[in-house]
Amino acid sequence: MPVTLMGYAQAAIRTVAVGALVLLGLGGCASTPAPLAAMPPMVEVAAWGGTTTAPPAQAQRITRITLHHQGENFAPNSDVAAYLRRLQLWSRLTKRWADIPYHYVIAPDGRIYTARPLSIPGDTNTEYQPQGHALVMLMGNLEETQPAPAQLESAVALVAALAARHGLGVDAIASHKDFSTQTLCPGKHLYRHLESGWFQRQVAHRLSQP
Incomplete structure (x- = not known):
């Protein structure tokens, strides 16, 4: 046809x-991929005089956010940067760890300092396995003293940002002693905010904000 x-x-x-x-x-x-959740302002490793650790070929996947305390008294107006430099040297030379055992350190004035790269699992002197944990340390001995209000505020902001960035709920928030029987960390004065649910509620409130 x-x-x-x-x-x-x-x-x-x-x-x-x-x-x-x-x-x-x-x-x-x-x-279009969703933008990553904004992190609160931080003092980067180079700014406090530390040296960065090369990231691993395969970054860890964050599934938990775990709170710690320094476990030592930190005098007001002490030099945080000098403390972090000493901690980094001790971690590497004495403990033979890759870096400071925590990923973030929060000073009494609320300033947040970056430490070990989040891509590298943290280290611990106790029996728990920190693979997959984002480790947040508040300076001071919080078994003996209260966390400063600025510290708590920054901890809530940081944990909320980490939870949003890694798709976690408040059930992923815990403390060192929740995974280990060998420690009082993060100290009773910080732990009570977790035990009462206050900390988780503050994080949930931030996560609910647009």
């Missing part, structure tokens, strides 16, 4: 229409 010019035109129209539908379908399937 001879094909007319009208037949060619109709076939061409059908081809263009199908192509347009395919493109529309592809466009509908494509998605």
Whole structure:
């Protein structure tokens, strides 16, 4: 049967229409990755005079956020940067760890300092396995003294940002002593905020904000 010019035109129209539908379908399937949750301001390793540790080939996947305390009294107006430099040297030379055992350190004035890269699992002197944990340490001996209000505020902000960034709920928040029978860390004065649920509620409130 001879094909007319009208037949060619109709076939061409059908081809263009199908192509347009395919493109529309592809466009509908494509998605823009959601932006990472913003982290609170931090003092980076270079700013406090430390040296960075090279990240591993395969970063750990964060599934928990675990609170610690320093376990030592930290005098007001002491030099936080000098303390962190000493801690980094001790961790590497004496303990033979890759870096400071924690990923973040919060000073009494509320400033947050980056420490070990989050991609590297933390270290501990106790029996728990910190693989998959983001370790947040509040300076001071919180078994004997109260955490400063600025510390608590920064801890809530940091933990909420980590939870949002890694898709975690407040049930992923715990403390060192929840995983180890060998420690009082993070100290009773910080632990009571977790035990009462106050800390988790503050984090949940932040996570609910647009």
